[in-house]
Amino acid sequence: MNERSAISPGYKTRGHYTLRRARDARDWLSGEPDGPVTILLLGIKDLKQINEHSGRGVGDIAIRRVGERLRAFAAQQLSPISFMARMPGREFMLVIKGNDAGRQVELAAQKLIEMVSADLGDSASPLHVSARVAIALSKPGESRQQLAARATQALAHAYERKGQRFVIADSGDVSDAPDRSQLDAAMRSALAQRQIAIMLQPQFAVATGALVGAEALARLNHPVLGEISAGDLFASADRCDLREELSYHIQQEAIAIAAGWPAAFRHLRLAVNLGAEELTAEYGSKLLRLLEVAGFAADRLTLELTEESLVRDLQLAAGQLEMLRQKGVRIAVDDFGTGYSSLAYLKALPLDYLKIDKDMTPDITGDGKDRIILRAIIAMAKALELLIIAEGVQEQEELEMLKAEGCDFFQGYLRAPPLTPAKFEALARDLV
Incomplete structure (x- = not known):
């Protein structure tokens, strides 16, 4: 799949958004910027604990249902979501056209966390995840990979901070914090x-x-x-x-x-x-x-x-x-x-x-x-x-x-x- 097909208008078909694979995300990240964008990077903080205590089958169900919530979230947003993919491990990436939404993006991140944090199970078996979101706004001259690196660092901070469920990425370069x-x-x-x-x-x-x-x-x-x-x-x-x-x-x-x-x-x-x-x-x-x-x-x-x-x-x-x-x-x-x-x-x-x-x-x-x-x-x-x-x-x-x-x-x-x-x-x- 080439980059153009991954983000073409056909991305939204029959009222549904497609959740792309990690391979498609790598293709997108390797492409050249085609205008300002905002990345929302969502991570499931406790996926490891779900796998350990409930089994990987339950963890797989959590991943699948988070993906379903992401599609529902995308369909509700006024700003066009041009790309959405499952990343390796416990994370998902959403790309929104434009980077000047300001407070609207923060509200969207809060809404996304609420949707994902609601019960993902059924009446007999409740299933909850603890989600975190990083927000990264692109800068002039910045590659997509550099933008994603800032989002990844911000998500790492969100994982580590008590009570802070989303973090806005620093506008500077990726910090020289300890590896x-x-x-x-x-x-x-x-x-x-x-x-x-x-x-x-x-x-x-x-x-x-x-x-x-x-x-x-x-x-x-x-x-x-x-x-x-x-x-x-x-x-x-x-x-x-x-x-x-x-x-x-x-x-x-x-x-x-x-x-x-x-x-x-x-x-x-x-x-x-x-x-x-x-x-x-x-x-x-x-x-x-x-x-x-x-x-x-x-x-x-x-x-x-x-x-x-x-x-x-x-x-x-x-x-x-x-x-x-x-x-x-x-x-x-x-x-x-x-x-x-x-x-x-x-x-x-x-x-x-x-x-x-x-x-x-x-x-x-x-x-x-x-x-x-x-x-x-x-x-x-x-x-x-x-x-x-x-x-x-x-x-x-x-x-x-x-x-x-x-x-x-x-x-x-x-x-x-x-x-x-x-x-x-x-x-x-x-x-x-």
């Missing part, structure tokens, strides 16, 4: 040699200011790449099929640190993150064994279920979490307000805490809709008898407003940044 292979090698080596450091973000009671515990965070200080954040570590682990190993390592290290706290700290809690895709039928018993070996009481541990990933089997997850709660472990929904699964979590899962995302906390001091929405979230949590933790508190005014709204706990640079275990102990000794 993925270099980062992946660093992550693999650090995981094998247990060199990933644990930082502790102190948590305080809103009403009294008392220290109540800490959230465990991961960092890697690399001699060449510098400080590598938890987000980058987990993005690398996803590429290397090592997410569960990395998560377990962080939980193991953090629990061992907390188990070594002096007796005067016995009232302090430890919170560790848990990706939804890790909630297998064996997770609960594995965690309880870890707690027993470390000698850390289950009733001092909080699992923070991250909202960036989607619980696939709510019944299985609810059973695992309830079993852990019976042993004393508390359960929180992390980053509330950034994902589309929040309300489903509140309805179906046994929870103790709701954690407000750090990007929402500054809205508490604002006017209009932002503050109304945040106040409504707090009121809903109270009605459900959930305790509330606010992240990212940086100003005294924010803390005062959270106190007025009935928030229970907070963390943020107003009181303390993430600390090394030794510095956390020093802080705790001063406050106990």
Whole structure:
């Protein structure tokens, strides 16, 4: 197939858009620009987890039905979509004529994510995917391959950022960020040699200011790449099929640190993150064994279920979490307000805490809709008898407003940044 036939007016036939193959996409990318365009690059963030937990047959169904949603999306758009193709792996590319649609393209990306994120299964077997979209607008003199490279880099950023479901590509050249292979090698080596450091973000009671515990965070200080954040570590682990190993390592290290706290700290809690895709039928018993070996009481541990990933089997997850709660472990929904699964979590899962995302906390001091929405979230949590933790508190005014709204706990640079275990102990000794 030549390029002309791939993007000819016949591309839309009988009211339907054709989803081209990866080979056709390569042909298109190798062609010469014929005017300004915008690329939407859509990726299924959790396809690997679907394949692992539900089988590749289910993953293939997800891919096929995402393609069906893309065709439906294309038929609804006012801007002409000149080319649409399935890319290798977990991604799809849409090409829109023109690059001056502005806010319309962002709204289209949001609509695309909504359509793809809706239930792809049937009444007997629900099927959800977590989608991300990159938007890249062509520049004068830029080749199609250069444009696609910027879109690919933007999609990588979207995969790695909590709560950010679409990203607009930088208008500059592809950055000189560390090569993925270099980062992946660093992550693999650090995981094998247990060199990933644990930082502790102190948590305080809103009403009294008392220290109540800490959230465990991961960092890697690399001699060449510098400080590598938890987000980058987990993005690398996803590429290397090592997410569960990395998560377990962080939980193991953090629990061992907390188990070594002096007796005067016995009232302090430890919170560790848990990706939804890790909630297998064996997770609960594995965690309880870890707690027993470390000698850390289950009733001092909080699992923070991250909202960036989607619980696939709510019944299985609810059973695992309830079993852990019976042993004393508390359960929180992390980053509330950034994902589309929040309300489903509140309805179906046994929870103790709701954690407000750090990007929402500054809205508490604002006017209009932002503050109304945040106040409504707090009121809903109270009605459900959930305790509330606010992240990212940086100003005294924010803390005062959270106190007025009935928030229970907070963390943020107003009181303390993430600390090394030794510095956390020093802080705790001063406050106990």
